[in-house]
Structure formats: C-alpha cells, structure tokens
Amino acid sequence: MNVLFDNWDIYWEGFIGTIELTAVAAALALVAGVLVAACRVSPVAPLRVFGALWVTILRNTPLTLLFFAVVLGLPRFGIVLPFFAFAALALGCYTSAFICEAVRSGVNTVPAGQGEAARSLGMTFGQTLQLIVMPQAFRSVVPPIGSTLIALAKNSAIAGSFSVVELLGTYRTLNEMGYSIVWTFVWIAAGYLVVTLSISAAFRLIERRWEVAR
Template structure:
C-alpha cells in the first residue's frame, strides 16, 4: 500500500494519461471505422478496395510495429507532432480496422429489404446507410464495439514505451526509487481494471437499453 500512497500523484497522472489516450484514440477509431465500413459496402469499387486494403494491412500488422512506423517514420517526412498525438494516431488507426469489421458485420444483420425500400424511395447510398441501415446495425454491434474498445484501453500500455505518459510507464520511476516492482505492477493492474470495468459497465448499459432483444 505504501507504494500507492507515497506516489499517489504519479499514479494519478498515469491513470489520467491512460484515460485521455483511450478516449481520443477511441473517438478516432470510431470515426475511421465507420468510414471504412461504409467504404467496404459502397457500390464504388475503388472505395471497397481501399477499405479492404485498410483493414487487411492494419489487422495483420503488430501494434508495436505500427507505433514504430508512426513515431519514428512520420518525422522523417517532416511531420513532427507530440508523442501523445502520434500514439493516438497509431492506436486509433489500428483499432479502426477492428471497428470497421464489427460495423460491417452489424450491417450484414440488417435485412436487405430495408436498403432496397430506401433506394426505391429515392434515397442515396449515403442517406440509406446513415438513416436506415446504421441505426439498425448499431443495436447488433454494441457488444463487439465494447470488446474492441476495452482491448484499445489495454493496448494503450504500449505507448508508455515511447515516452507517452500513461499508467504502465509509472513503473519506471518507481523502480528507480527502489519500490517493489511487484506492488508497483499490482496497483498499475488495479488502474487498468478500473478503466476496463468502467468501459464494460458503459457498454452493458448501452446493450440493455439499445441492444437486440433476446
């Protein structure tokens, strides 16, 4: 308990960093994931090809390698940003591929007649997707979205190895101060547990309110 009480501010900064990293990365991942899901079901072949390539590359690329590519590769092209922003880009893009597939699977649960009826009324593809298909698909994708964002919160730990302030990185100064590495990691694990349980409770509430009836 001493390691926590003696370094409460340090743990607090790490927890806040993890929460901020998770929130911003999740927002980016959701936005990109929805766009890529729309691309993958679009009637335009180049868009479908781009969406497929996006998902295939990112889902099959190790996240650590993607961090290296973003944090070390982009500055070589003159794009110099704070490390936290680079971490958000890496986490958000990586997670967007999984969100895309979850949303696309949800779109597949919507009866095809719904889209055909919308098009018969003169609605465009964008209107059909945004006003008819996605609102119905949302109910089916709540559980996989929750699992994906919980995984995102845990994946944010990688950012600590790239000088980004987050929870796992707390162990470095604590180790240098001579605290027990075991208890340091115990309280780090408790912090991650708080984040993941909060996300789990949020998506459980959403599922009960909006989810498909069983």
C-alpha cells in the same frame, strides 16, 4: 500499500494519461472505423478496395511495429507532432480496422430488402446507410465495439515505451526509487481494471438502452 499512497501523484498522472490516450484514440477509431466500414459496403469499387486494404494492412500489422512506423516514419515526411498525438494516431488507426469489421458485420445482419426498399423510394446510398441500415445495425455491434475499446485501453500500455505518460510507464520510475516491483504492478493492474470495467459498464448501459424490446 505504501507504494500507492506514497506515490499517489505519480500513479494519478499515469492513470489520467491512460484515460486521455484511450479517449482520444477511441474517438479516432470510432470515426475512422465507421467511415471505412461505409467504404467496404459501398457500391463504388475503388472505395471497397480502399476499405479492404485498410483493414488487411492494419489488422495484420503488429501494434508495436505500427507505433515505430508512426513515431519514426512520419517525421521523415515533415510531420512532427507531440508523442501523445503520435500514440493516439497509431492506436486509433489500428483499432479502427477492428471497429470497421464489427460495424460491417452489423450492416450485414440488416435484411437486404431494407436497402432495396430505401433505394426504391429514391434514397441515395449515403441516406440509406445513415437513416435505414446503421440504426438497425447499431444494436448488434455494441458488444463487439465495447470489447474492442477495452482492448484499446490495454494496448495503450505500449505508448509508455514511446515517451508518453501513461499508467504502465510508472513502474520504471517507482522501480528506480526502490519500491517492490510486485506491488508496483499490482496497483498498475488495479488502475487498468478500473478503466476496463468502466468501459464495460458504459457499453452494458448502451446495450440495454438500445436492445430490442421483447
């Protein structure tokens, strides 16, 4: 217990760092994931190819390798950002591939007749997607998106190896101070549990709010 109360400021800084990184990366992943999903179901062939390549490359690339590509590769092209921004970019892009597939699967659950009816009324593809398809697909994609964002919160632990202040990285400081590594990791695990359970609870509320009335 002493390792937590004696070093509360260290744990708190890491905990807040994890929350901030998760929130920024989640926002990026949601926006990018929905846009790429729209590309994947678009009637425009180049957009479908772009969406397929985005998902295939990012979903099949190890996250650690993606971190190295972003942190070490982008500065070679003159793109220099804080490590936090690099970490959020890597996490967000990686997670967007999974968000995209979740959204696309939800879109596929909407009967094709809905889109055909919208087009017969003169709606464009964008209007059909925004006003007809997505609202119906949203109900079915809430649980998988919640699970994906929980995975994102846990994946944020990799950022600590790239000079980003986050919860897992606190173990190095505390280990150097001579504290028991076992209790150090117990409290780190407890912090991640708080984050993931909070995300899970939030998505359960959203799911109940948007569930189909019986």
